Amino acid sequence: xxxxxxxxxLLGPSGAEQEVRSLIQKEIKKYVDEVRVDKFGNxxxxxxxxxxRVMLAAHMDEIGLMCSNIExxxxxxxxxxxxxxxxxxxxxxxxxxxxxxxxxxxxxxxxEIHEGLEIDEMPLQDDLYVDTGLDKDALEKLGxxxxxxxxxxxxxxxxxxxDIVSGKAFDDRIGCYALIELAKRLKxxxxxxxxxxxxxxxxxxxxxxxxxxxxxxxxxxxAVDNTVATDSGDPKKICxxxxxxxxxxxxGMIANRCLNGHIAAVAKxxxxxxxxxxxxxxTTDATKIMMSRGGVPSAxxxxxxxxxHSTISVAHIRDIENLIKLLELLMKNPPKVCxx
Numbered sequence: 001x002x003x004x005x006x007x008x009x010l011l012g013p014s015g016a017e018q019e020v021r022s023l024i025q026k027e028i029k030k031y032v033d034e035v036r037v038d039k040f041g042n043x044x045x046x047x048x049x050x051x052x053r054v055m056l057a058a059h060m061d062e063i064g065l066m067c068s069n070i071e072x073x074x075x076x077x078x079x080x081x082x083x084x085x086x087x088x089x090x091x092x093x094x095x096x097x098x099x100x101x102x103x104x105x106x107x108x109x110x111x112e113i114h115e116g117l118e119i120d121e122m123p124l125q126d127d128l129y130v131d132t133g134l135d136k137d138a139l140e141k142l143g144x145x146x147x148x149x150x151x152x153x154x155x156x157x158x159x160x161x162x163d164i165v166s167g168k169a170f171d172d173r174i175g176c177y178a179l180i181e182l183a184k185r186l187k188x189x190x191x192x193x194x195x196x197x198x199x200x201x202x203x204x205x206x207x208x209x210x211x212x213x214x215x216x217x218x219x220x221x222x223a224v225d226n227t228v229a230t231d232s233g234d235p236k237k238i239c240x241x242x243x244x245x246x247x248x249x250x251x252g253m254i255a256n257r258c259l260n261g262h263i264a265a266v267a268k269x270x271x272x273x274x275x276x277x278x279x280x281x282x283t284t285d286a287t288k289i290m291m292s293r294g295g296v297p298s299a300x301x302x303x304x305x306x307x308x309h310s311t312i313s314v315a316h317i318r319d320i321e322n323l324i325k326l327l328e329l330l331m332k333n334p335p336k337v338c339x340x
Contacts, residue, residue, distance in 0.1 A: 001165065001317065003027065003180065005156040007173040011097060013064030013149050014081050014204045017041060020060040024176055024198050031183040032196065040200060042212045045183065047194040052339055054331070055195045055218035055296075056182070057209050057285040058175030058225065059202030062168065063309055065094070065150035067130075070139055076106070076130035078150060082203030086125045088310040089152070094130060097149040104142065106132040106150070154311035163317045164240070170305055170313035172202070174320060175224040181324050182331070192334055199285055206252075209285035213292040219339045220259060220297040223286035224327070227277055229304035229314075238304045240316040243273030244323040247300035252283025253290055256297040258338035263299060263326070266333055272326050275304070297338050301327065 012020035021043050029035045032045040043060070063082035070076055076096075089108045096104040109131045110123050130150060132139065156167035179196045186194065195216050199208030213221065227245045230237035238245055246263050247255055267274040290298035303323050306314035 004174065004177040004320075005167070007177055008156045008167040008169050010169070010173075011095060011151045012060055012062055012169070013151055014061040014201045016097065016149050017060040017200050020173070020176070021198065024060065024180065027180050028183050028196060031187045032194075038212060038215060040208055040211045042200055042208045043198040044212065044216070045196040045198075047183065047186065047190065047196070049190040049193040051192040052219040052334060052336070053193045053195065053216065054334070055197055055213060055216050055221035055289060056179055056327070057197045057199055057212070057221065057223050057289065058179050059172045059199045059208065059285060060176060061200055061203050062151070062171070062173070063203050064152070067096075067144060067146055067148040067150060069146065070136045070144065072136050074132065074135040074139060076132070076139070076144070076150070078125065078128060078130060080125060081149070083309055085309070086123050086128060089128055090123060092311060093153040095151050095153050096130070096132065096144060097151060098143045100143060102143075104132055104144065106130040152311045159314070164314060165317060166312050166314045168311040168313065170315055171226045171308055172224075174226060174303060174315060178224055178320065178324050178327065182327050185324070185328050186331055189332065192331055194331070202285055206283070206285055206288045210288040210292075213289045213296065217293060218289070218296055220335065221286065221289040222298065222327075223284040223289065223300045224323070225284040225300060225302040226305045226308060227279070227302050228308050229306045231304075232306065238275055238277055240304050240306065240314070241318055243275055244301055244303050244319055244326060245275040245277050247277055247279070247284075249278045250283045250300070251279070251281050252287035253298070255286065255299045256290070256338060259297050259299045259335055262335035262338060263301065263330065266329050267326055270325075270329055272322050272329075274326070
């Protein structure tokens with residue numbers, strides 16, 4: 001899990017994924033024939049094969065914040081980059097990412113609760129600000145301006161249960177990690193024509209996958225992402241430790257039923273636990289993959305996360321391992337009937 005730790009700890013909000021891209025490029029180039037970065041910033045790793053053209057996508061970007069205004073006393077007002085619940089931001093330490101590569105430390109603050117004011121509702125984004133201890137003039141001299149990226153800070157850790165890990169940016173650095181490990185396992189297997197695509201700007205509109213899929217024109221594709229674990233409320237739903245999850249429907253797509261059926265059959269044959277989900281909120285890069293050109297049979301595979309879109313996401317190592325194993329078996333036993 002050392003590579004996952006490195007990936008999760010990197011700073012890569014939507015539109016500023018370069019740190020993440022550099023590490024992925026360094027790691028995956030050992031296992032593929034060609035690696036390139038397209039005009040939009042997607043990293044595309046190609047392993048040549050004689051079979052169908054397959055696109056496996058995982059997004060590099062994480063949710064973050066951006067400076068929208070600096071008040072005279074130095075309070076930095078924020079805008080969300082991706083879907084963030086303001087409640088998860090209160091009290092967080094953050095990094096301000098300057099254009100010159102330097103970092104300024106800050107904290108996200110609310111009004112002073114010890115003044116005796118009653119809190120009768122949850123804070124809104126407009127109630128929050130970043131405090132760096134500097135006034136407006138000092139911040140501007142350092143290069144802080146409207147548009148400066150702000151990223152919540154957290155470190156990858158193993159919890160009391162050594163099979164469970166926590167950190168920021170698990171959505172979707174776990175997917176990135178899974179594709180790198182998959183490429184490693186398939187290094188000497190060239191059945192399918194494999195495109196491992198690490199996309200940008202998924203969290204703000206699935207933009208990277210839209211351009212990449214048009215370029216690649218795959219025969220079929222899978223988005224490797226994450227889903228919300230609901231086991232804290234109902235153990236009968238999506239649970240940590242009970243395997244990866246295949247999406248039947250989400251807010252953006254209904255997955256290809258033939259492809260989903262093949263995934264389920266491969267999992268069952270090889271005794272890999274597989275969970276299924278139908279959700280009405282959220283979607284993945286598969287939404288753009290499936291609608292490209294004349295249409296692409298597409299599916300979504302991922303693992304459950306607790307505290308998704310926060311700095312303390314929680315994942316089970318066994319789910320990650322089973323996800324990689326299932327992807328490997330799918331590539332060795334591709335769904336030919338689904339792409340005729």
